[in-house]
Amino acid sequence: MEAIDPAYGTGTLLLIAAVAVALLLFLIMRVKLHAFVALVLTSVLTALAVGFPLADIPDVLAYGFADTIGSVALLVAFGVMLGRLLEVTGGAQVLADTLIGRFGERRAPLALGVAALFFGFPIFFDAGLVVFLPIILTVARRFGGSLLLYALPAAGAFAAMHAMTPPHPGPVAAAEALDGNIGVTMLVGIPIGVVAWYAGVVPISRLMGARIALDVPNALFGEVRDEHGRAAGPGGEAAGPGRAQAGPAVAAGPGEGGAPRPALGERPPAFGTVLALLLVPLVLISCDTVVDTLTTAGTIDEGEDWAEFLGLLGNTPVALLITVLAAILLLGRPRASSMAQVTGLVDEALGPVCSIILITGAGGMFGGVLELSGIGAALSDSLADLGFSLVVQAFVISALLRVAQGSATVALTTTAGLIAGPVAEAQPGDLKISLLVVAIAAGATVLSHVNDSGFWLVSRFFGMDEKTTLRTWTVVETTLGLAAFLLTLLVWPLA
DSSP states (O other), X not given: OOOOOOSSOXXXXXXXXXXXXXXXXXXXXXXXXXXXXXXXXXXXXXXXXXXXXXXXXXXXXXXXXXXXXXXHHHHHHHHHHHHHHHHHTTHHHHHHHHHHHHHOGGGHHXXXXXXXXXXXXXXXXXXXXXXXXXXXXXXXXXXXXXXXXXXXXXXXXXXHHHHHSTTSHHHHHHHHHTTOOHHHHHHHHHHHHHHHHHHHTHHHHHHHHHHSOOOOOXXXXXXXXXXXXXXXXXXXXXXXXXOBOOGGGXXXXXXXXXXXXXXXXXXXXXXXXXXXXXXXXXXXXXXXXXXXXXXXXXXSOTTOHHHHHHHHHHSHHXXXXXXHHXXXXXXXXXXXXXXXXXXXXXXXXXXXXXXXXXXXXXXXXXXHXXXXXXXXXXXXXXXXXXXXXXXXXXXXXXXXXXXXXXXXXXXXXXXXXXXXXXXXXXXXXXXXXXXXXXXXXXXXXXXXXTTXXXXXXXXXXXXXXXXXXXXXXXXHHHHHHHHHHHHHHHHGXXX
16 A cells, blocks of 8 residues: 555644554553554554544544554464473473583573674574474573573674675665665675674663663463373572473473473483584575575576475575474474374464454554555655755664654654655765665664564563563664664774
8 A cells, every 4th residue: 555645744744643653652661551552543543543434434544454464463473383392392402402511601692692693694683583482482481580581682693684784685775775885885795784783682681671670471382281181380480599390381290310301201412413404494595585585686687487486485484494394204203192292282372362463453553554554755855955964964863763653664664754855865886875885784683662663572472561562672673774874884984
């Protein structure tokens, strides 16, 4: 759908958006209305307030909801199936033990973040977070303390890679709009993204983990049962000083050396098997992103059969489907008494994520209403001539668009289009254009809040209420974006 012609001025539209956000927070945090109901209700009221024709409002609501849920539902469903199999077979524990063995117990959060940077290079934020979730939860259960210590570095790493580095679609689209070189943008975006993560996410995560207690949610993957239908054992009971038992992912009774025993059989998979499974979506999705990038650059002719086949295999839901099937064959079936037991385990994993999918879709609905309301266009027109330097203008416009309508992708592409004219007149080199892309991405990262579907995904995956998510994830996204922008400013005079 296309945005309507605004019936009000920019100031009025921004006021409507601010009142809508305030109403949503009031309904959820004070009235305690379910987030899904509150999001849909606020979306309807906002659509009425900005002046959509009454007959068009159902389509307006469906626009953001369908777009978001269409991508999130399959990712979350296949992701929790994979996570369930990794949990109950001991695969997540094996991977966690290996990571900690290499980095050390005190560096467990850093180990998760570094691994997420590697996996996040070709994989979208939400897909990477879904695949990595069981590992984050397993490490957090093992060492205890606030979940934030382990969750925020990993989630922040995925966010940094997704926002700032090609071949992710946002920076690629911005580079194209500015006539930049995608290869140079990648060479610039990767180091800035990594340093911004280390400077803007890691220390803040430690601080928040020390101050805000957040327990590991046990409900996400459901209750594990053994082959006799018995509960797999106590979840979250103390397993020694400073450690928590692996809860829903273990069978009753200790294995060798007192370590938790997998719920499916007594033979945890080899580290190589688990790593190979995690590399399946990484390789497949990488093929898709590389082919897309080369096609966009004109290196590969559009419509090549082999390229389209790789694109199909690398489509994120298809890649995750293939990974789940491989996990069933390599992890689940060899350790289960029957295929029915494996099916029962993955089926139980789907129940708890229904709420996550609906709330995330409703968050997309709210963001879609704001996008189609013309708020972004009106704000863009008023910001077109700020009088700042190009790099500052890129960040400010992108940040304001991000806050106003929620979508980082819309903020990226709209800002790039707005400054494309001045950039063409200035004729900067490829390096400065790449820095402009990073500045735009930095602005599109800050201040994730209730009009951003990613906000709700993080909130529900890590079992946080809205207030805690605003105090943690919103702050981390903001410090990440600010760190990236400051790095860009430091390099700008040298380019």
